[in-house]
Amino acid sequence: xxxxxxxxxxxxxxxxxxxxxxxxxxxxxxxxxxxxxxxxxxxxxxxxxxxxxxxxxxxxxxxxxxxxxxxxxxxxxxxxxxxxxxxxxxxxxxxxxxxxxxxxxxxxxxxxxxxxxxxxxxxxxxxxxxxxxxxxxxxxxxxxxxxxxxxxxxxxxxxxxxxxxxxxxxxxxxxxxxxxxxxxxxxxxxxxxxxxxxxxxxxxxxxxxxxxxxxxxxxxxxxxxxxxxxxxxxxxxxxxxxxxxxxxxxxxxxxxxxxxxxxxxxxxxxxxxxxxxxxxxxxxxxxxxxxxxxxxxxxxxxxxxxxxxxxxxxxx
Amino acid sequence: xxxxxxxxxxxxxxxxxxxxxxxxxxxxxxxxxxxxxxxxxxxxxxxxxxxxxxxxxxxxxxxxxxxxxxxxxxxxxxxxxxxxxxxxxxxxxxxxxxxxxxxxxxxxxxxxxxxxxxxxxxxxxxxxxxxxxxxxxxxxxxxxxxxxxxxxxxxxxxxxxxxxxxxxxxxxxxxxxxxxxxxxxxxxxxxxxxxxxxxxxxxxxxxxxxxxxxxxxxxxxxxxxxxxxxxxxxxxxxxxxxxxxxxxxxxxxxxxxxxxxxxxxxxxxxxxxxxxxxxxxxxxxxxxxxxxxxxxxxxxxxxxxxxxxxxxxxxx
Numbered sequence: 001x002x003x004x005x006x007x008x009x010x011x012x013x014x015x016x017x018x019x020x021x022x023x024x025x026x027x028x029x030x031x032x033x034x035x036x037x038x039x040x041x042x043x044x045x046x047x048x049x050x051x052x053x054x055x056x057x058x059x060x061x062x063x064x065x066x067x068x069x070x071x072x073x074x075x076x077x078x079x080x081x082x083x084x085x086x087x088x089x090x091x092x093x094x095x096x097x098x099x100x101x102x103x104x105x106x107x108x109x110x111x112x113x114x115x116x117x118x119x120x121x122x123x124x125x126x127x128x129x130x131x132x133x134x135x136x137x138x139x140x141x142x143x144x145x146x147x148x149x150x151x152x153x154x155x156x157x158x159x160x161x162x163x164x165x166x167x168x169x170x171x172x173x174x175x176x177x178x179x180x181x182x183x184x185x186x187x188x189x190x191x192x193x194x195x196x197x198x199x200x201x202x203x204x205x206x207x208x209x210x211x212x213x214x215x216x217x218x219x220x221x222x223x224x225x226x227x228x229x230x231x232x233x234x235x236x237x238x239x240x241x242x243x244x245x246x247x248x249x250x251x252x253x254x255x256x257x258x259x260x261x262x263x264x265x266x267x268x269x270x271x272x273x274x275x276x277x278x279x280x281x282x283x284x285x286x287x288x289x290x291x292x293x294x295x296x297x298x299x300x301x302x303x304x305x306x307x308x309x310x311x312x313x314x315x316x
Numbered sequence: 317x318x319x320x321x322x323x324x325x326x327x328x329x330x331x332x333x334x335x336x337x338x339x340x341x342x343x344x345x346x347x348x349x350x351x352x353x354x355x356x357x358x359x360x361x362x363x364x365x366x367x368x369x370x371x372x373x374x375x376x377x378x379x380x381x382x383x384x385x386x387x388x389x390x391x392x393x394x395x396x397x398x399x400x401x402x403x404x405x406x407x408x409x410x411x412x413x414x415x416x417x418x419x420x421x422x423x424x425x426x427x428x429x430x431x432x433x434x435x436x437x438x439x440x441x442x443x444x445x446x447x448x449x450x451x452x453x454x455x456x457x458x459x460x461x462x463x464x465x466x467x468x469x470x471x472x473x474x475x476x477x478x479x480x481x482x483x484x485x486x487x488x489x490x491x492x493x494x495x496x497x498x499x500x501x502x503x504x505x506x507x508x509x510x511x512x513x514x515x516x517x518x519x520x521x522x523x524x525x526x527x528x529x530x531x532x533x534x535x536x537x538x539x540x541x542x543x544x545x546x547x548x549x550x551x552x553x554x555x556x557x558x559x560x561x562x563x564x565x566x567x568x569x570x571x572x573x574x575x576x577x578x579x580x581x582x583x584x585x586x587x588x589x590x591x592x593x594x595x596x597x598x599x600x601x602x603x604x605x606x607x608x609x610x611x612x613x614x615x616x617x618x619x620x621x622x623x624x625x626x627x628x629x630x631x632x
Contacts, residue, residue, distance in 0.1 A: 177536075217493055218468070223543065228543070228621065231540070255515075
């Protein structure tokens, strides 16, 4: 793939596609964007007007961003002039298979095509690609992409290593933090880790051991504060006085005993009764919360936190 | 319990006890502290000199903090004059049982006695308390207590509700975020949630799906950034457009499919071979990392983040 990417094609301008567009523009790229939904063009303009200014360490002023994109009804005539595609269409296999066959056929064969798919692995939808499927992979962002640095780069078995490296470098050049998922695995990495914590959270709340509100507080006032800065493995290591082996030898048995107890008290997502009980419990709390305020507060602190981390890295 | 707490007894001045002492002093309390370890008094002084200044929203200047504590060889003569005890002794049942029998016998019967125990539930070590065991509970902090707001308040079955409320109010008055764990459960809340994520992290890294470094990055650049600000349940709710029921109905099946796959690929903490392989894998990364720098960077951003959250709450 080319190392100089200037024009990105964004396919699908829903929540994820619009946020990618804001990021690309704020980092100095030109964007050709398309979405067949009624009113998509106006919605995108509103979104960009509001959110381009939020991108941490933007290199282009918000006003200028708005001049650097073109919304098109049909992207096909533009496919030959793109340097990279970020696809954000619906998570339907038939849809993505058709779309990727078209994209692969109509774009220059060397350009990277990344899908934001959170569920479908690309091996399932490249089956109709005969031009160069080795340049197709998943670039799964974390919502909203213009703020949260994580991108999971997931090749399919036929993706070339060069494109994995190319995707890594491209996202990194936008101040994203790409991670490489070596094998397609259900839920990739982030959704699995999230499922792990949610399953135990649902169990603790359902069993009445802690309220839903306090469960969340346990994370936002403790675990999550650490995990924003050091991951689970580094947190273990620092907890072991800088020694992961020490941690495992001394805390492994306790960890195992907790996991055994958790296994005996698992929440059953397949049980309608348990799920309904949980919904009722959670909704009793959520109904008293001003969600707009929660979200606004989160976005403000999130942008500051991402910026602080970027600045800390830049100064070292 | 008395609502006006002025003098706190801190028993055990290791990492946790010293950090509690820094917090209590920076928030204007007087502290009587004891620890039988050789050199404990000098170590504590060094710790307080370095860390009292780190406490977010301190009400007492670091220099003044150092005048408000007394290190004593034997705390027994002081027990009658304390308003609250925070105990941080070794996690050994025989030790804690003896200690709590003494504390319960020699303190005024109305004062709260909290243990920082992370493992032993207090029901196990109040068996020798005949004065007033209903004022004994766990107040389990998250390391380091002078920075991380979380305190798990865990009553034993005989703890009076008044003391649970009292502990909650006391910690809250220090800008901590107490959560109430309604029943003694192995690992309380935080360690269970942490075990959940670690188990899947170990599995993914051991299976070669992601490197240890990228596993951690998935958390620090994505999940953890969110969890520092909104917990798992609120994150679900916002992900469902403000509706937890919608989230469960639409994403529950995917969640279940990931959990099923995770169950089939569980890491076995009881397998020496798997544990050794994981240690080798993780140590290959950690050996290249400057841990002092990681820790320093974390503490700096952690203090800023805690302060930003306190300020945001105060301004609303």
